[in-house]
Amino acid sequence: MTRIALYPGSFDPPTRGHEDLIRRSLKLADRVIVAVAVNASKQPLFSLEERLNMLRHTLGDDPRIEFAAFEGLVAAYAARSGASVLVRGLRAVGDFEYEFQMALMNRQLHAGLETVFLVPAQGLSYISSSLVREVARYGGDVSELVHPVVVEALRRHFRS
Numbered sequence: 001m002t003r004i005a006l007y008p009g010s011f012d013p014p015t016r017g018h019e020d021l022i023r024r025s026l027k028l029a030d031r032v033i034v035a036v037a038v039n040a041s042k043q044p045l046f047s048l049e050e051r052l053n054m055l056r057h058t059l060g061d062d063p064r065i066e067f068a069a070f071e072g073l074v075a076a077y078a079a080r081s082g083a084s085v086l087v088r089g090l091r092a093v094g095d096f097e098y099e100f101q102m103a104l105m106n107r108q109l110h111a112g113l114e115t116v117f118l119v120p121a122q123g124l125s126y127i128s129s130s131l132v133r134e135v136a137r138y139g140g141d142v143s144e145l146v147h148p149v150v151v152e153a154l155r156r157h158f159r160s
Contacts, residue, residue: 005029005116006083008074011036011051012044013150014058015132017089017124022059024118025087031064033081038071045133045157058147074102075109086115091125 005025011018011034025032036051046054052067059065070077078086086106088099096117103115119125127145136142136154143151 003029004083005032005085006078007087008035012129014055015127017120017127020121021089021118033066036069057149075106078113079110090117
């Protein structure tokens, strides 16, 4: 039986922290689905297709990593995709309360889904997509925080 992990997020843009967690998730599952959330109430910096393309370039051609988009409840998408593990990152103590509540709700909605919390590698815990966007917006150097493909996408976006 194949163990499938689901790593959902907005990935707007994908960061080195995301990369770290996705690669480490492969130790927990045979396959990892990186699922970009479509949220009609949010205005992302990058389109859905741009985010998926950045993720594909960032993570390479590992056949164990699949990329998808979803709308609606994470638990429902996990059930549809056959995922039994939901991967979430905890950067700081402040993330825990929200993620804990979400894990309990997801378990209520999909009893077969276990949430696993991963802590980013040392030196990546302060990185968030929102901070990367803010630094890039004002011309700061984000090359240590994101893949070169993402750096270029940010430069293009903020030039226009």
